[in-house]
Amino acid sequence: MAKISVEDLKRIKEKxxxxxxxxxxxxxxxxxxxxxxxGIAAGARSVMNTLLEEKxxxxxxxxxxxxxxxxxxxxxxxxxxxxIVGQEPIVYKKMDPNKTRQVFRRHILKGxxxxxxxxxxx
Amino acid sequence: xxxxxxxxxxxxxxxxxxxxxxxxxxxxxxxxHTHIKITVTDNGKGIDPAMLAVISDPFVTSRTxxxxxxxxxxxxxxxxxxxxxxxxxxxxxxxxxxxxxxxxDHLDRAPLGDLGATMTTLIAGYPDIGIxxxxxxxxxxxxxxxxxxxxxxDTVELNDPxxxxxxxxxINDFCKQ
Numbered sequence: 152m153a154k155i156s157v158e159d160l161k162r163i164k165e166k167x168x169x170x171x172x173x174x175x176x177x178x179x180x181x182x183x184x185x186x187x188x189x190g191i192a193a194g195a196r197s198v199m200n201t202l203l204e205e206k207x208x209x210x211x212x213x214x215x216x217x218x219x220x221x222x223x224x225x226x227x228x229x230x231x232x233x234x235i236v237g238q239e240p241i242v243y244k245k246m247d248p249n250k251t252r253q254v255f256r257r258h259i260l261k262g263x264x265x266x267x268x269x270x271x272x273x
Numbered sequence: 274x275x276x277x278x279x280x281x282x283x284x285x286x287x288x289x290x291x292x293x294x295x296x297x298x299x300x301x302x303x304x305x306h307t308h309i310k311i312t313v314t315d316n317g318k319g320i321d322p323a324m325l326a327v328i329s330d331p332f333v334t335s336r337t338x339x340x341x342x343x344x345x346x347x348x349x350x351x352x353x354x355x356x357x358x359x360x361x362x363x364x365x366x367x368x369x370x371x372x373x374x375x376x377x378d379h380l381d382r383a384p385l386g387d388l389g390a391t392m393t394t395l396i397a398g399y400p401d402i403g404i405x406x407x408x409x410x411x412x413x414x415x416x417x418x419x420x421x422x423x424x425x426x427d428t429v430e431l432n433d434p435x436x437x438x439x440x441x442x443x444i445n446d447f448c449k450q
Contacts, residue, residue: 152413152414152415152416153413153414153415153416153443153447154415154416154417155416155417155422155440155443155444157421157422157425157426159439159443160422160425160426160431160436160439160440161425161426163433163435163436163439164426164433164435164436166435184398186282186286186394186398187286188283188286188343188344188347189343191274191279191282191283191286192274192279192347196279196282196387196390196391196394197390199390199394199397199398200390200393200394203393203397203434203437203438206434207434207435207437207438216397216398217397217398217399217400218286218394218395218397218398218399219398220286220289220290
């Protein structure tokens with residue numbers, strides 16, 4: 152029987168913990184992926200996995216990526232909400248892996264809101 | 274839904290909306306030697322009998338953001354069009370179990386799909402939820418218990434990107450065999 156074991160993950164953790172300890176544990180950016188049935192059917196899972204890949208590449212531990220339920224805007228799914236501390240939250244619509252990469256690299260890392268994909272503020 | 278693993282993600286989403294903190298996902302690819310059986314069990318608040326009777330009607334939902342709820346209806350339809358059986362059992366205060374079978378070689382059966390992506394999405398997206406995943410494939414089986422991993426790693430979160438990608442790789446390696 153195969154199993155994901157603690158020992159296996161511990162080795163990986165040891166390798167990466169030195170790098171991540173350089174940054175504080177505080178969250179400065181929160182990205183929410185909306186995962187109702189509509190969002191999932193429209194591709195929210197690939198958007199989530201793209202965000203996780205980008206976060207891994209950026210080496211930023213202050214970025215938090217979470218999931219939440221339906222936003223009520225089914226026709227514009229997949230939606231994500233980007234909240235940077237001290238700034239207004241921005242909701243992005245009809246995301247796909249490419250747009251997600253652009254939002255991550257331009258908005259989250261550089262602070263440039265990608266108005267072309269934005270659904271609105273709040 | 275293009276993949277059964279997306280239905281699983283959707284079912285778990287329902288469980289979380291129902292206040293579940295522990296979710297068991299079981300996939301048995303050898304059920305009766307002809308079917309895949311998917312079971313999702315949660316410890317959420319459960320569904321009252323009146324709601325349970327009509328739950329697979331798309332125009333029934335407990336949500337207030339929109340008036341149609343398609344998740345359960347889609348899962349049931351996906352199962353029944355591939356000679357499967359769908360069932361849902363729930364008791365208020367005791368959680369809910371959703372089960373569906375799918376004839377493996379039915380033309381309309383969606384592939385299981387990227388289960389690694391579904392699991393990493395759940396672990397990363399809902400760090401406070403405990404997930405047990407058990408997958409049976411002929412002689413072999415695979416398990417993951419996030420509560421066990423969290424306590425063993427001496428950390429509250431499994432959210433480390435390197436750990437997530439390792440989990441995804443292990444699950445997908447198992448599914449590929």
